[in-house]
Amino acid sequence: MIEELKNAGGLTKNQARSIEQAIIKNLGMKKNGGILSNLINSISPNRGLYDEAVEWGEDWIRKNDPDLAKKLKLPCK
Amino acid sequence: MQIENNKLKLIKKSRTKIKIGDYFCFNIKDAFYTGIIIHNQLIEKYGDNTMFSALITNYNEKSINKISSDKLVLALKNRDLLIPPINLNKVGWTKGLFLNIGNVNLSNLVEDVIEDCRFFYGLSTIYNMEYKEVKNVPDYNLIGRSGIYNHLGLESMVQISLDLDFTEPNPEGYNPYEYYDELKTKYSNLELPFWYHKAKERLKG
Numbered sequence: 001m002i003e004e005l006k007n008a009g010g011l012t013k014n015q016a017r018s019i020e021q022a023i024i025k026n027l028g029m030k031k032n033g034g035i036l037s038n039l040i041n042s043i044s045p046n047r048g049l050y051d052e053a054v055e056w057g058e059d060w061i062r063k064n065d066p067d068l069a070k071k072l073k074l075p076c077k
Numbered sequence: 078m079q080i081e082n083n084k085l086k087l088i089k090k091s092r093t094k095i096k097i098g099d100y101f102c103f104n105i106k107d108a109f110y111t112g113i114i115i116h117n118q119l120i121e122k123y124g125d126n127t128m129f130s131a132l133i134t135n136y137n138e139k140s141i142n143k144i145s146s147d148k149l150v151l152a153l154k155n156r157d158l159l160i161p162p163i164n165l166n167k168v169g170w171t172k173g174l175f176l177n178i179g180n181v182n183l184s185n186l187v188e189d190v191i192e193d194c195r196f197f198y199g200l201s202t203i204y205n206m207e208y209k210e211v212k213n214v215p216d217y218n219l220i221g222r223s224g225i226y227n228h229l230g231l232e233s234m235v236q237i238s239l240d241l242d243f244t245e246p247n248p249e250g251y252n253p254y255e256y257y258d259e260l261k262t263k264y265s266n267l268e269l270p271f272w273y274h275k276a277k278e279r280l281k282g
Contacts, residue, residue, distance in 0.1 A: 001253075003198070003224030004120075035251045067199020070259075 007064040014053075015060070017042040021050075022057030026072040082106070083241040085232050088141075090173035095129050098180045100149055103169070103228075105235055108137040110159060111149050112175075115183065115191050119164065119208050126167060128225050130206070132190070133159045133235075146181050154189045160234040160272060161254075162194050162221035169228035196223040200259045214260065217267045222256060237276045250280040 005019065020042040028034015043053050062069045062077065086104040097117050102109040116130035136152035138144050152158075169175035183191065193215040196204045204223055205211045214220055226234075229244075234253055236243055254276045257269060 001222060001224040001226050001230050003222070006198070006202070067202050070199060 005065055005068065015056075018053040018057035019060055020057070022054050022061060023068075023072065025054055026058075026074065081244075083236055084244050085169075085174040085228055085235075087173045088176040091170055091176065093170070093177055094126070095167065095170065095177070096180060098183050099177050100144075100146060100179055100181060101131075101170075101175045101177045102141060102144060103175050103231075105232070106239065106241065108139060109141055109144060110134070110137040110235070111144055111152075111178075113149065113153065113181070113183075115162075115186075115194065116206060119196075119204075119206070121208075129165045129167070130194075130196075131163055131165055132194070133163065133231070135159045141176070141178065144178055146179055150181060150186065153186055156190055156216065156218050158218055158270075159238050160221075160231070161270070162196065162219060163231060163234070164196070164221070164223070164225045165231065166225050166227050169231065172228065174228050190219065193219045195220040197221065197256045197260070198223040200263055214264045214267065217257065217260070217264075217273070218270045220260070222253070234272065237279065238272050240275065247280065252276050252280045 008016070008019075011019070024036060024038055024041060027036050029036050029038050031039065043050055058072075058074050059077070061072065062074055083106065088102070088104055095114055095117055097114055100111060100113045102111050110133065112131045112133040114129050114131050117128075118125050119128060119130050132153060134149060134152035135157045136148050165175075170177070191206055194206050195211070195214055197220055198204065202223075203211055203214060203220070230253070233243055233247070235241075237253075254273045257273045261269075
Protein backbone atom coordinates (compact mmCIF):
# COMPACT_ATOMS: atom_id res chain seq x y z
CA MET A 1 0.00 0.00 0.00
CA ILE A 2 1.20 3.48 -0.81
CA GLU A 3 0.19 6.25 1.53
CA GLU A 4 0.96 9.93 1.28
CA LEU A 5 2.75 11.73 4.09
CA LYS A 6 0.93 14.64 5.63
CA ASN A 7 2.40 18.14 5.33
CA ALA A 8 5.23 16.92 3.11
CA GLY A 9 5.16 19.75 0.57
CA GLY A 10 8.35 21.81 0.28
CA LEU A 11 10.82 19.24 1.53
CA THR A 12 14.26 19.02 -0.03
CA LYS A 13 15.36 15.72 -1.53
CA ASN A 14 17.69 15.00 1.38
CA GLN A 15 15.03 15.83 3.93
CA ALA A 16 12.66 13.46 2.14
CA ARG A 17 15.34 10.76 2.23
CA SER A 18 15.82 11.29 5.96
CA ILE A 19 12.10 10.79 6.52
CA GLU A 20 12.01 7.76 4.25
CA GLN A 21 14.94 6.22 6.11
CA ALA A 22 13.24 6.89 9.45
CA ILE A 23 10.23 4.96 8.16
CA ILE A 24 12.42 2.14 6.82
CA LYS A 25 14.26 1.91 10.12
CA ASN A 26 11.03 1.62 12.09
CA LEU A 27 8.96 -0.61 9.82
CA GLY A 28 11.72 -2.62 8.17
CA MET A 29 12.07 -3.97 4.64
CA LYS A 30 10.40 -7.24 3.67
CA LYS A 31 13.74 -8.81 2.78
CA ASN A 32 14.80 -8.21 6.38
CA GLY A 33 11.55 -9.41 7.91
CA GLY A 34 9.80 -6.05 7.93
CA ILE A 35 6.77 -4.95 5.98
CA LEU A 36 8.06 -2.47 3.38
CA SER A 37 8.67 -3.35 -0.25
CA ASN A 38 11.76 -1.11 -0.46
CA LEU A 39 14.76 -3.09 -1.65
CA ILE A 40 17.47 -0.68 -0.55
CA ASN A 41 17.98 1.89 2.15
CA SER A 42 17.43 5.52 1.31
CA ILE A 43 20.50 6.40 3.37
CA SER A 44 23.18 3.79 4.01
CA PRO A 45 23.56 2.86 7.70
CA ASN A 46 27.31 2.97 7.05
CA ARG A 47 27.31 6.71 6.42
CA GLY A 48 28.48 8.97 9.22
CA LEU A 49 25.36 11.14 9.01
CA TYR A 50 22.96 8.17 9.29
CA ASP A 51 21.98 8.54 12.95
CA GLU A 52 21.59 12.29 12.68
CA ALA A 53 19.54 12.03 9.49
CA VAL A 54 17.21 9.38 10.90
CA GLU A 55 16.75 11.37 14.08
CA TRP A 56 15.85 14.41 11.99
CA GLY A 57 13.40 12.31 10.01
CA GLU A 58 11.78 10.94 13.15
CA ASP A 59 11.49 14.44 14.62
CA TRP A 60 9.89 15.69 11.42
CA ILE A 61 7.36 12.88 11.54
CA ARG A 62 6.53 13.59 15.19
CA LYS A 63 5.91 17.26 14.44
CA ASN A 64 4.18 16.98 11.09
CA ASP A 65 2.43 13.66 10.93
CA PRO A 66 1.37 12.45 14.38
CA ASP A 67 -0.74 9.68 12.84
CA LEU A 68 2.35 8.25 11.18
CA ALA A 69 4.40 8.73 14.35
CA LYS A 70 1.83 6.59 16.13
CA LYS A 71 2.04 3.89 13.45
CA LEU A 72 5.81 3.87 13.75
CA LYS A 73 5.47 3.81 17.54
CA LEU A 74 7.91 6.69 17.82
CA PRO A 75 8.34 7.66 21.46
CA CYS A 76 7.42 11.24 22.34
CA LYS A 77 10.34 13.54 23.09
CA MET B 78 6.45 -21.55 -0.79
CA GLN B 79 4.15 -20.13 -3.47
CA ILE B 80 0.46 -20.96 -3.17
CA GLU B 81 -0.43 -20.52 -6.83
CA ASN B 82 -4.01 -21.76 -6.55
CA ASN B 83 -4.94 -18.97 -4.20
CA LYS B 84 -3.79 -16.14 -6.46
CA LEU B 85 -5.98 -13.87 -8.55
CA LYS B 86 -6.26 -15.44 -11.98
CA LEU B 87 -5.83 -13.76 -15.33
CA ILE B 88 -9.13 -12.86 -16.99
CA LYS B 89 -8.35 -10.40 -19.75
CA LYS B 90 -5.97 -7.44 -20.02
CA SER B 91 -7.67 -4.10 -20.61
CA ARG B 92 -6.82 -0.44 -20.75
CA THR B 93 -10.32 0.95 -20.52
CA LYS B 94 -10.92 4.23 -18.74
CA ILE B 95 -12.29 3.41 -15.33
CA LYS B 96 -15.39 5.40 -14.41
CA ILE B 97 -17.56 5.86 -11.35
CA GLY B 98 -20.24 3.18 -11.35
CA ASP B 99 -18.17 0.66 -13.29
CA TYR B 100 -18.53 -2.78 -11.83
CA PHE B 101 -15.86 -5.36 -12.29
CA CYS B 102 -14.87 -8.85 -11.27
CA PHE B 103 -11.79 -10.81 -10.32
CA ASN B 104 -11.29 -14.54 -10.25
CA ILE B 105 -10.02 -16.36 -7.20
CA LYS B 106 -10.52 -20.05 -6.49
CA ASP B 107 -12.70 -20.33 -9.60
CA ALA B 108 -15.25 -17.80 -8.36
CA PHE B 109 -15.77 -14.37 -9.90
CA TYR B 110 -16.16 -11.86 -7.10
CA THR B 111 -17.59 -8.45 -7.87
CA GLY B 112 -16.74 -4.88 -6.99
CA ILE B 113 -17.83 -1.40 -7.98
CA ILE B 114 -16.01 1.88 -8.44
CA ILE B 115 -17.45 4.53 -6.16
CA HIS B 116 -14.89 7.23 -6.97
CA ASN B 117 -12.18 7.59 -9.58
CA GLN B 118 -10.43 10.67 -8.29
CA LEU B 119 -10.92 10.92 -4.55
CA ILE B 120 -7.68 12.86 -4.16
CA GLU B 121 -7.88 15.43 -6.90
CA LYS B 122 -4.19 16.33 -7.02
CA TYR B 123 -3.27 12.76 -8.01
CA GLY B 124 -5.02 13.32 -11.32
CA ASP B 125 -7.35 10.87 -12.95
CA ASN B 126 -6.55 7.25 -13.74
CA THR B 127 -4.45 6.92 -10.58
CA MET B 128 -6.67 5.85 -7.73
CA PHE B 129 -10.01 4.08 -7.83
CA SER B 130 -12.08 3.79 -4.69
CA ALA B 131 -13.99 0.53 -4.74
CA LEU B 132 -16.37 -1.59 -2.75
CA ILE B 133 -15.78 -5.33 -3.09
CA THR B 134 -18.76 -7.50 -2.31
CA ASN B 135 -19.33 -11.08 -1.28
CA TYR B 136 -21.51 -11.54 -4.33
CA ASN B 137 -19.83 -13.94 -6.73
CA GLU B 138 -20.67 -16.27 -9.59
CA LYS B 139 -18.97 -19.24 -11.19
CA SER B 140 -18.94 -17.54 -14.58
CA ILE B 141 -18.73 -13.92 -15.72
CA ASN B 142 -21.86 -14.26 -17.85
CA LYS B 143 -23.95 -14.96 -14.79
CA ILE B 144 -22.96 -11.77 -12.96
CA SER B 145 -26.04 -9.64 -12.38
CA SER B 146 -25.89 -5.93 -11.66
CA ASP B 147 -29.13 -6.24 -9.66
CA LYS B 148 -27.58 -8.84 -7.35
CA LEU B 149 -24.47 -6.69 -7.00
CA VAL B 150 -26.53 -3.63 -6.08
CA LEU B 151 -28.45 -5.71 -3.55
CA ALA B 152 -25.19 -6.87 -1.97
CA LEU B 153 -24.04 -3.26 -1.78
CA LYS B 154 -27.29 -2.10 -0.22
CA ASN B 155 -26.95 -4.89 2.34
CA ARG B 156 -23.35 -3.87 2.94
CA ASP B 157 -22.39 -7.45 2.22
CA LEU B 158 -18.69 -6.80 1.64
CA LEU B 159 -15.77 -9.16 1.26
CA ILE B 160 -13.16 -6.63 2.39
CA PRO B 161 -13.34 -3.00 3.54
CA PRO B 162 -13.52 -0.13 1.03
CA ILE B 163 -10.26 0.00 -0.88
CA ASN B 164 -8.37 2.45 -3.07
CA LEU B 165 -6.87 0.58 -6.00
CA ASN B 166 -4.39 1.55 -8.66
CA LYS B 167 -4.99 0.48 -12.25
CA VAL B 168 -2.46 -2.34 -12.38
CA GLY B 169 -5.10 -4.98 -11.66
CA TRP B 170 -6.88 -3.97 -14.86
CA THR B 171 -3.79 -3.63 -17.04
CA LYS B 172 -2.53 -7.02 -15.86
CA GLY B 173 -5.90 -8.53 -16.69
CA LEU B 174 -6.80 -9.57 -13.13
CA PHE B 175 -9.75 -7.19 -12.85
CA LEU B 176 -12.27 -6.96 -15.67
CA ASN B 177 -14.94 -4.30 -16.07
CA ILE B 178 -18.33 -5.75 -16.86
CA GLY B 179 -20.70 -2.80 -16.96
CA ASN B 180 -21.79 0.38 -15.29
CA VAL B 181 -24.58 1.18 -12.87
CA ASN B 182 -25.98 4.48 -11.69
CA LEU B 183 -24.81 4.99 -8.13
CA SER B 184 -27.46 7.55 -7.17
CA ASN B 185 -29.52 4.87 -5.41
CA LEU B 186 -26.53 3.74 -3.44
CA VAL B 187 -25.30 7.10 -2.18
CA GLU B 188 -27.69 7.28 0.76
CA ASP B 189 -27.68 3.55 1.45
CA VAL B 190 -23.98 2.95 1.56
CA ILE B 191 -21.59 5.42 -0.09
CA GLU B 192 -22.32 8.30 2.28
CA ASP B 193 -21.15 6.16 5.17
CA CYS B 194 -17.84 5.12 3.56
CA ARG B 195 -14.70 6.32 5.28
CA PHE B 196 -10.96 6.11 4.72
CA PHE B 197 -8.57 5.93 7.66
CA TYR B 198 -5.19 7.64 7.70
CA GLY B 199 -4.96 7.88 11.47
CA LEU B 200 -7.30 8.20 14.38
CA SER B 201 -7.24 11.98 13.99
CA THR B 202 -7.54 11.85 10.21
CA ILE B 203 -10.53 10.05 8.77
CA TYR B 204 -11.81 11.01 5.33
CA ASN B 205 -15.26 10.75 3.82
CA MET B 206 -16.05 10.22 0.15
CA GLU B 207 -15.53 13.90 -0.54
CA TYR B 208 -12.03 13.61 0.89
CA LYS B 209 -13.01 15.84 3.78
CA GLU B 210 -11.86 15.06 7.30
CA VAL B 211 -14.76 13.89 9.43
CA LYS B 212 -15.14 12.86 13.04
CA ASN B 213 -17.77 10.16 12.73
CA VAL B 214 -17.47 6.52 11.72
CA PRO B 215 -20.94 5.09 11.06
CA ASP B 216 -20.00 1.49 10.22
CA TYR B 217 -16.79 -0.51 10.67
CA ASN B 218 -17.65 -2.46 7.51
CA LEU B 219 -17.30 0.73 5.54
CA ILE B 220 -13.93 2.05 6.65
CA GLY B 221 -10.76 1.21 4.74
CA ARG B 222 -7.21 2.54 4.71
CA SER B 223 -6.60 5.79 2.83
CA GLY B 224 -3.55 4.50 0.94
CA ILE B 225 -3.51 3.06 -2.56
CA TYR B 226 -3.32 -0.72 -2.95
CA ASN B 227 -2.37 -2.73 -5.98
CA HIS B 228 -3.93 -6.08 -6.87
CA LEU B 229 -1.60 -7.89 -4.47
CA GLY B 230 -2.88 -5.86 -1.53
CA LEU B 231 -6.43 -6.75 -2.49
CA GLU B 232 -5.42 -10.36 -3.01
CA SER B 233 -4.04 -10.77 0.51
CA MET B 234 -7.12 -9.15 2.05
CA VAL B 235 -9.38 -11.46 0.05
CA GLN B 236 -7.25 -14.42 1.12
CA ILE B 237 -7.89 -13.47 4.74
CA SER B 238 -11.65 -13.19 4.16
CA LEU B 239 -11.86 -16.51 2.32
CA ASP B 240 -9.52 -18.40 4.66
CA LEU B 241 -7.02 -19.03 1.88
CA ASP B 242 -3.30 -19.31 2.45
CA PHE B 243 -1.29 -16.24 1.54
CA THR B 244 0.50 -16.31 -1.80
CA GLU B 245 3.76 -15.45 -0.07
CA PRO B 246 4.78 -15.79 3.55
CA ASN B 247 3.50 -12.82 5.50
CA PRO B 248 6.48 -11.10 7.14
CA GLU B 249 6.09 -10.39 10.84
CA GLY B 250 2.42 -11.37 10.64
CA TYR B 251 1.61 -7.98 9.12
CA ASN B 252 -2.06 -7.32 9.73
CA PRO B 253 -3.81 -4.98 7.27
CA TYR B 254 -6.57 -4.41 9.81
CA GLU B 255 -4.49 -3.11 12.70
CA TYR B 256 -6.21 0.23 12.26
CA TYR B 257 -9.35 -1.21 13.80
CA ASP B 258 -7.47 -1.54 17.09
CA GLU B 259 -6.96 2.21 17.01
CA LEU B 260 -10.54 2.82 15.96
CA LYS B 261 -11.84 0.75 18.86
CA THR B 262 -10.30 3.18 21.32
CA LYS B 263 -12.48 6.01 20.01
CA TYR B 264 -15.49 4.34 18.39
CA SER B 265 -16.13 1.48 20.75
CA ASN B 266 -19.85 1.00 20.11
CA LEU B 267 -19.52 -0.51 16.63
CA GLU B 268 -19.46 -4.14 15.61
CA LEU B 269 -16.15 -5.34 14.22
CA PRO B 270 -16.28 -6.92 10.75
CA PHE B 271 -15.53 -10.58 10.15
CA TRP B 272 -12.28 -9.81 8.32
CA TYR B 273 -10.91 -8.18 11.46
CA HIS B 274 -11.53 -11.32 13.50
CA LYS B 275 -10.15 -13.61 10.79
CA ALA B 276 -6.97 -11.55 10.44
CA LYS B 277 -6.53 -11.41 14.21
CA GLU B 278 -6.92 -15.18 14.47
CA ARG B 279 -4.53 -16.17 11.70
CA LEU B 280 -1.91 -13.51 12.38
CA LYS B 281 -1.73 -13.88 16.13
CA GLY B 282 1.58 -14.50 17.78
